[in-house]
Amino acid sequence: MWRAPLDGATKKREHSLSASVSPKSPSIVWFRRDLRLADNPALQAALHWGAAVIPVFILDEAREMRAPGGAARWWLEQSLSALSADLAARGSRLVLRRGEARQVLGELARETGAGAVFWNRLYDPGVVERDKAVKAALRSAGLMAESFKSYLLVEPWELRTKTGGIYSVFTPFWRAARPLAAVAAGSVEAQAGVRAPSTLPAPATFPRSDILSDWRLHPKIATWTSGFQDWRPGEAGALKRLDAFSQTALGAYKDDRDHPNRPGTSRLSPHLHWGEISPATVWRAAERAHAAGDGVDTFLSELGWREFNHHLLFHRPDLPTSNFRSQFDAFPWRSAPDDLERWRRGMTGYPLVDAGMRELWSTGFMHNRVRMVAASFLIKHLLIDWRHGEAWFWDTLLDASPASNVLNWQWVAGSGADAAPFFRIFNPVAQGERFDPDGRYITRWVPEISRLGSAFVHAPQAAPAAALAAAGVRLGETYPRPMVDHDAARQRALAAFRSLRSDP
DNA sequence: TGAAATGTTGGGGCG
DNA sequence: ACGCCCCAACATTTC
Numbered sequence: 263m264w265r266a267p268l269d270g271a272t273k274k275r276e277h278s279l280s281a282s283v284s285p286k287s288p289s290i291v292w293f294r295r296d297l298r299l300a301d302n303p304a305l306q307a308a309l310h311w312g313a314a315v316i317p318v319f320i321l322d323e324a325r326e327m328r329a330p331g332g333a334a335r336w337w338l339e340q341s342l343s344a345l346s347a348d349l350a351a352r353g354s355r356l357v358l359r360r361g362e363a364r365q366v367l368g369e370l371a372r373e374t375g376a377g378a379v380f381w382n383r384l385y386d387p388g389v390v391e392r393d394k395a396v397k398a399a400l401r402s403a404g405l406m407a408e409s410f411k412s413y414l415l416v417e418p419w420e421l422r423t424k425t426g427g428i429y430s431v432f433t434p435f436w437r438a439a440r441p442l443a444a445v446a447a448g449s450v451e452a453q454a455g456v457r458a459p460s461t462l463p464a465p466a467t468f469p470r471s472d473i474l475s476d477w478r479l480h481p482k483i484a485t486w487t488s489g490f491q492d493w494r495p496g497e498a499g500a501l502k503r504l505d506a507f508s509q510t511a512l513g514a515y516k517d518d519r520d521h522p523n524r525p526g527t528s529r530l531s532p533h534l535h536w537g538e539i540s541p542a543t544v545w546r547a548a549e550r551a552h553a554a555g556d557g558v559d560t561f562l563s564e565l566g567w568r569e570f571n572h573h574l575l576f577h578r579p580d581l582p583t584s585n586f587r588s589q590f591d592a593f594p595w596r597s598a599p600d601d602l603e604r605w606r607r608g609m610t611g612y613p614l615v616d617a618g619m620r621e622l623w624s625t626g627f628m629h630n631r632v633r634m635v636a637a638s639f640l641i642k643h644l645l646i647d648w649r650h651g652e653a654w655f656w657d658t659l660l661d662a663s664p665a666s667n668v669l670n671w672q673w674v675a676g677s678g679a680d681a682a683p684f685f686r687i688f689n690p691v692a693q694g695e696r697f698d699p700d701g702r703y704i705t706r707w708v709p710e711i712s713r714l715g716s717a718f719v720h721a722p723q724a725a726p727a728a729a730l731a732a733a734g735v736r737l738g739e740t741y742p743r744p745m746v747d748h749d750a751a752r753q754r755a756l757a758a759f760r761s762l763r764s765d766p
Numbered sequence: 767t768g769a770a771a772t773g774t775t776g777g778g779g780c781g
Numbered sequence: 782a783c784g785c786c787c788c789a790a791c792a793t794t795t796c
Contacts, residue, residue: 631767638768673767683768683796684796685768685795685796686796687768687769687796688768688769689768689769692768692769693768749770752770756796760796
């Protein structure tokens with residue numbers, strides 16, 4: 263029995279009866295953002311189909327779907343390489359094709375005589391419509407086409423408020439979704455397909471494949487990604503990371519996750535985004551590691567935000583460009599390209615913001631606490647539209663996903679669902695003193711002020727001239743002065759927000 | 767998953 | 782002993 267809670271067995275039998283092809287024909291597993299072999303329902307379905315399995319990844323660059331950013335393309339190349347090796351080690355191989363998915367799958371089915379195509383569902387704008395069209399086309403061509411739940415624990419249509427609406431506040435969402443998520447992660451079906459198969463039945467000949475390096479997925483700026491090397495894309499790296507996290511950091515997660523200099527977060531987000539590990543596997547590991555303790559609950563609720571963001575984006579596919587709260591449509595954003603560029607490059611003069619932006623550029627990642635401060639700075643101190651910040655993060659974050667990136671930016675801006683109120687304006691100096699008291703995170707990324715010591719490293723502009731001289735810091739030369747004064751910027755942001763409310 | 771302004775309280779110095 | 786002031790510490794309100 264395939265594991266797919268929503269697809270009843272009856273429905274499936276009808277499909278296999280209606281299929282005009284022999285069950286001995288091979289099946290295609292269409293890999294997308296599920297680049298793993300363990301706990302992969304589409305792969306399980308293909309194995310159940312009982313014939314040769316043809317794994318394929320399609321680079322579909324149709325405009326309806328948002329193209330991955332530069333950092334994400336780097337990850338994708340690494341991850342495809344790892345999946346390819348994992349398949350080869352099991353007597354199989356990954357077929358790479360480029361083009362429109364519907365057309366490519368049709369061609370592949372004709373070339374190989376495949377009778378079925380299996381994949382795991384995604385929920386992003388554009389992808390949903392594309393996949394529906396693919397499924398209809400394959401079925402009308404007489405193939406079996408089935409998709410499965412695995413990217414989320416609770417699919418967006420599984421959950422509605424009592425009045426039939428979508429959840430727009432996290433707490434009631436999670437109250438309703440968490441029990442469903444626990445069942446999905448711990449169900450008998452979920453446990454059954456957890457292990458990666460040791461071999462995959464291969465066809466007599468594999469269809470032609472593109473060469474991965476020909477896709478040129480790695481960014482043109484070769485020096486950019488040199489700092490990404492600490493990451494280990496691929497299923498093995500994901501499992502190792504999960505293991506390390508659940509053994510060491512999970513217990514103290516609730517407090518440690520806010521301190522950017524501590525190894526307190528899971529750093530699983532890129533692995534989850536590319537589906538190198540399933541949320542169900544992560545869930546089970548967290549529950550196993552510490553049966554009690556609020557570290558686990560806090561961590562699971564982060565998986566909950568992932569679910570919540572996908573829930574919202576599925577029901578509101580306009581959110582990548584529209585404010586969830588439409589009163590923000592009238593917000594008086596500044597057009598300030600030079601300011602935006604200083605923020606991107608980590609030259610704002612606020613050490614915590616600069617450290618975060620430089621960490622992002624160097625490593626393809628930014629600690630979550632710092633993401634909030636850096637995003638708040640762009641939106642509220644500089645009054646720059648959140649969409650500009652979202653675009654930069656989209657291009658530079660290894661874990662950028664349409665749902666999480668967009669909705670987290672809207673959350674910070676105050677324009678989102680259950681968002682932080684606009685007037686929650688982070689003080690970047692106070693945040694640094696609170697969460698990086700000795701300044702070690704800051705000086706790791708902003709070394710030019712490292713000799714200021716913890717007393718002044720959070721606000722060099724407030725240091726006495728003697729301290730600056732002793733530390734070799736010349737403001738405006740070796741490190742920028744603050745590009746805006748905090749108090750003035752705060753008042754300006756509050757005034758802008760007030761203008762919103764007084765408008766008719 | 768804030769910060770700043772404003773309000774309240776209570777201890778201690780002092781006339 | 783008492784009231785007064787100061788101010789830190791904490792609580793509440795406002796943005």
